[in-house]
Amino acid sequence: MSNSPSKSIGFILITHSKPLQIYRLINKLNSMFNYPLIVCHHDFSKCDLSVDRLSKNILLVSPHLQTKWADFSIVEATVQALKLMYEVPECPDWFVLLSCADYPIKTAKQILDDLTSNYYDAYIQHEKITYETYKHELRPNMLWLKNSYQRYCTKSFSFNSSKQYLANLDLKVCLEHPLLTKPFLPFSEKLACFSGSQWFCANNKAANYIIDFHSERNALTLHYSKLKYADESYFQTLLANAPHLKLQNDRRRYIDWSDGGCHPKTLLMEDLPNLLASSAHFARKFDIDIDSNILNELDRITS
Known part of the structure; x- marks a missing residue:
């Protein structure tokens, strides 16, 4: 060689x-x-x-x-x-x-x-992962970009009630917009997510x-x-x-x-x-x- x-x-x-x-x-x-x-x-x-x-x-x-x-x-x-x-x-x-x-x-x-x-x-x-792509990307071959945002750039919370009459109630909240996820994620204008x-x-x-x-x-x-x-x-x-x-x-x-x-x-x-x-x-x-x-x-x- x-x-x-x-x-x-x-x-x-x-x-x-x-x-x-x-x-x-x-x-x-x-x-x-x-x-x-x-x-x-x-x-x-x-x-x-x-x-x-x-x-x-x-x-x-x-x-x-x-x-x-x-x-x-x-x-x-x-x-x-x-x-x-x-x-x-x-x-x-x-x-x-x-x-x-x-x-x-x-x-x-x-x-x-x-x-x-x-x-x-x-x-x-x-590829840069953005909220705009997550909401508006329509091309089937780019579905993975939307999946990437869901995986890395959202924040979910689960709540289980301790009350007996609400024992079967499981509440899950998912934050998606950057203004809402900012306190919980490391990403910012200076640190973008890529996938x-x-x-x-x-x-x-x-x-x-x-x-x-x-x-x-x-x-x-x-x-x-x-x-x-x-x-x-x-x-x-x-x-x-x-x-x-x-x-x-x-x-x-x-x-x-x-x-x-x-x-x-x-x-x-x-x-x-x-x-x-x-x-x-x-x-x-x-x-x-x-x-x-x-x-x-x-x-x-x-x-």
Whole structure:
């Protein structure tokens, strides 16, 4: 691989299942990037992972956190992995956040050249979440923006009556307008809410900012620690409000949501032309138990 020695790349893996797919992804990254620094947070409470099968460039977050889908534990696991990556003497210039369902669809040279030839500090999907969008956005494909406002920018209160004759009465009040939620949320004119895909890549400048910010006792981290789907807004909000960082609103990830539902389409051989036409560096999600042939073909193309 003919990359400039002054630039390096590392990988953060957040995993909890499918050990064989984890090993395959690690072997692929080792082959493509000549054994880069890989920090893995694996939830051993979900499934085992043989440490003996891991190469020496792999660091495991220990102790691991018990993670849950759409839970703040995913954010914590990511930050712990970043801390481990950026405390080593020769930490990488760039990191890419991956799960075992991801796989590269470009060559190592294409990926690293793309990241380092621009002036951006992070490639992350980040859309501003506003009350106006929440009330007036009508496009079906933008429903997630309305959902994001509901998740992160409203405040709900529940009241249960102690009176026997009102014992079955449960009252729930949801505040939506910014004037009403202001006392309860960290957002303001100077600190906007952003949302987007969990998966992103960034340089060491952005990584250290994430680590330092998260280590402080601040209202933003406290707010997200109580919410579901924090992984789709916390890092986006943190980075997009940092005036010293330059972001590209592009996650460099191919994801197909055409099936609808909470999870993207599992990619098959039939999807290969779309993957190759994409400007993305990685794609998700893959499943070797459903179709491993597409990974075999990607190995051939990206070698």
